[in-house]
Amino acid sequence: MSLVHAVLLGIVQGLTEFLPISSSGHLVILQHLIGFKGPDVLFDTFLHIGTLLSVCIVFKSDLYRMGRSLVRRERDSPDFRLLVLVSLGTLPTALIGYIFRDFFEKQFAALLPTGSMLLVTGGLLFLSDRITSNSKSQSEIRKRDGCCIGIVQGLSIFPGLSRSGSTISTGIFLGLERECAARFSFLLSVPAIAGAGMLQIFELKELSGSLLLPFVMGTLTSAVTGYGAIRILLKMVVRRKLSLFSYYCWTVGLGVLLVSLIRIFAY
Numbered sequence: 001m002s003l004v005h006a007v008l009l010g011i012v013q014g015l016t017e018f019l020p021i022s023s024s025g026h027l028v029i030l031q032h033l034i035g036f037k038g039p040d041v042l043f044d045t046f047l048h049i050g051t052l053l054s055v056c057i058v059f060k061s062d063l064y065r066m067g068r069s070l071v072r073r074e075r076d077s078p079d080f081r082l083l084v085l086v087s088l089g090t091l092p093t094a095l096i097g098y099i100f101r102d103f104f105e106k107q108f109a110a111l112l113p114t115g116s117m118l119l120v121t122g123g124l125l126f127l128s129d130r131i132t133s134n135s136k137s138q139s140e141i142r143k144r145d146g147c148c149i150g151i152v153q154g155l156s157i158f159p160g161l162s163r164s165g166s167t168i169s170t171g172i173f174l175g176l177e178r179e180c181a182a183r184f185s186f187l188l189s190v191p192a193i194a195g196a197g198m199l200q201i202f203e204l205k206e207l208s209g210s211l212l213l214p215f216v217m218g219t220l221t222s223a224v225t226g227y228g229a230i231r232i233l234l235k236m237v238v239r240r241k242l243s244l245f246s247y248y249c250w251t252v253g254l255g256v257l258l259v260s261l262i263r264i265f266a267y
Contacts, residue, residue: 014225020165050222117160
């Protein structure tokens with residue numbers, strides 16, 4: 001793997017992991033339309049480590065307070081309550097990923113489902129900007145809200161359905177303040193990304209010395225790009241600018257559906 005290729009993959013990972021345009025959906029499209037070969041399991045694990053670092057850096061204060069509340073057993077504190085909510089949201093994500101993993105992986109072989117889910121992602125983003133009755137603060141998030149957002153995160157394994165876009169939109173639909181919905185979505189992504197990385201670790205192969213520099217650069221690029229993407233998205237959520245991404249998702253989704261239909265009728 002060349003250094004340029006590693007950096008480009010790091011940029012793509014950092015942007016699409018957090019911007020609401022579906023990283024898995026774009027991977028499917030690139031694989032089908034231009035024969036793009038995605039990163040192998042080992043390098044993909046390093047890229048996920050990079051994006052995990054970016055989330056941890058942006059939300060280091062939240063994560064520190066949550067961890068401290070657990071160590072000190074501060075069961076009545078807002079931070080411990082947030083930790084419980086994130087844990088509750090992680091459970092359905094893990095269950096859906098475990099039970100339906102084979103089904104979701106099969107969807108990567110077809111463009112039609114990916115295009116359809118990109119249209120759904122665009123619809124969620126568009127509608128979320130038009131919700132005005134969102135006033136729940138962090139202290140008012142209910143357990144069922146956390147579970148509901150966790151279920152949506154689990155379903156976002158489906159290529160084309162953006163994890164960040166669907167979970168943030170769901171939080172807004174449930175009445176959460178926009179910044180609160182975005183913050184909870186990103187905190188919920190920490191165990192999800194870490195869990196995905198742990199699964200890939202079992203498939204790791206030995207890293208040769210010649211690949212060390214590309215792997216390090218890919219990880220750093222993913223982390224830096226992911227950090228920037230999170231900061232940008234947080235501002236856009238608060239300013240009701242998510243619909244800008246909806247137009248992109250609709251355009252790409254319709255284009256993918258058109259290509260899929262042409263291929264179907266051509267055969």
